[in-house]
Amino acid sequence: xxxxxxxxxxxxxxxxxxxxxxxxxxxxxxxxxxxxxxxxxxxxxxxxxxxxxxxxxxxxxxxxxxxxxxxxxxxxxxxxxxxxxxxxxxxxxxxxxxxxxxxxxxxxxxxxxxxxxxxxxxxxxxxxxxxxxxxxxxxxxxxxxxxxxxxxxxxxxxxxxxxxxxxxxxxxxxxxxxxxxxxxxxxxxxxxxxxxxxxxxxxxxxxxxxxxxxxxxxxxxxxxxxxxxxxxxxxxxxxxxxx
Ligand SMILES: [Zn+2]
Numbered sequence: 219x220x221x222x223x224x225x226x227x228x229x230x231x232x233x234x235x236x237x238x239x240x241x242x243x244x245x246x247x248x249x250x251x252x253x254x255x256x257x258x259x260x261x262x263x264x265x266x267x268x269x270x271x272x273x274x275x276x277x278x279x280x281x282x283x284x285x286x287x288x289x290x291x292x293x294x295x296x297x298x299x300x301x302x303x304x305x306x307x308x309x310x311x312x313x314x315x316x317x318x319x320x321x322x323x324x325x326x327x328x329x330x331x332x333x334x335x336x337x338x339x340x341x342x343x344x345x346x347x348x349x350x351x352x353x354x355x356x357x358x359x360x361x362x363x364x365x366x367x368x369x370x371x372x373x374x375x376x377x378x379x380x381x382x383x384x385x386x387x388x389x390x391x392x393x394x395x396x397x398x399x400x401x402x403x404x405x406x407x408x409x410x411x412x413x414x415x416x417x418x419x420x421x422x423x424x425x426x427x428x429x430x431x432x433x434x435x436x437x438x439x440x441x442x443x444x445x446x447x448x449x450x451x452x453x454x455x456x457x458x459x460x461x
Contacts, residue, residue: 220281224248225296227336229320231269233259240287241269243277244319244336249327253279253290266294272312272340273298286325301344310460311349315339315356317457318447322364331363338423346427350436353461355426357443358418366450367419368392368442370412375400382409386442388449405445411438 226243229250234240237260242252258265267275278292302308315336323332339356346352361367369392373380380395385404387394393407394400414435418426431439448454 219283221278222248222281223276223278225333226251226275226277227316227333227340228269228271228273228275229316230271236260239269241290241293242320243275244323244333245277246330246333247328248281249329249332250320250323250325251279251288252286252325253277253288255290255293265290265292268295269293270295270298270303272302272316274337274340297340299340299344302340307349307460308343310457311343311353312340314353314455314457314461317455318357318360321451321453321455322360322447329363332360335359335363335423342423342427350440350461351427351429351431354431354436354439354443355418355423355429357447358415359423359426361443361447362419366391368415368446370416373398384409384412386446388445391446391450403445403449405438405442407438407442408434411435411442414439 224245224247226245229242229244231239231241238254238256239258240254244250273295274297276294276296277290280289282288302312342352373395374390374392375394375398380393383396384393384407386407387400387402387404389402444458
């Protein structure tokens with residue numbers, strides 16, 4: 219049994235037995251971890267955190283080798299993101315982030331790029347006046363950092379470069395040129411949208427926030443990224459309808 223200390227973002231909590239709670243965290247050191255906080259409902263002061271979703275906490279836990287449910291011995295709140303909680307639209311976007319990462323990431327696989335991406339997302343969400351763009355940039359980078367970036371460099375069928383009009387295949391996760399046919403759900407994708415995704419993947423976080431997006435690009439990004447994620451995760455994300 220090892221003792222682990224790490225910063226961690228709350229993804230989800232639920233009641234457990236009479237007095238306890240189980241929390242899913244995304245942690246800096248260990249990726250997604252689940253743990254029991256014994257007695258937290260009977261004595262909320264036992265831990266220095268109310269375990270609000272998307273809050274950042276310092277946690278200490280005993281890691282069991284024969285279970286993926288561990289014992290949290292300490293949990294202290296570090297960041298609460300009050301400006302997000304005071305604004306319904308911002309709060310819904312943060313809940314979406316937590317639900318997406320909970321669904322997308324496997325348990326106990328360290329991924330510090332994803333952790334830092336979540337922190338950058340929350341910090342930007344406190345102040346941005348363009349929540350829609352922020353969500354799309356988060357989706358693009360989360361796909362990249364988790365190893366599921368869409369294939370935009372060439373047609374997924376004939377492997378040739380695609381110039382001009384193309385479609386995006388949800389199942390194949392990439393571009394289909396006008397000469398190829400695939401038997402699944404596709405959606406038109408304009409060169410501007412392809413260029414936006416490629417740029418957003420490469421650009422540092424703060425530079426990506428300055429991307430100017432036309433209405434067409436916004437609409438295509440929303441449809442393609444939301445549907446590609448559903449296809450990839452095999453399940454709809456409940457909070458997606460708010461973003
Ligand atoms: Zn093709």
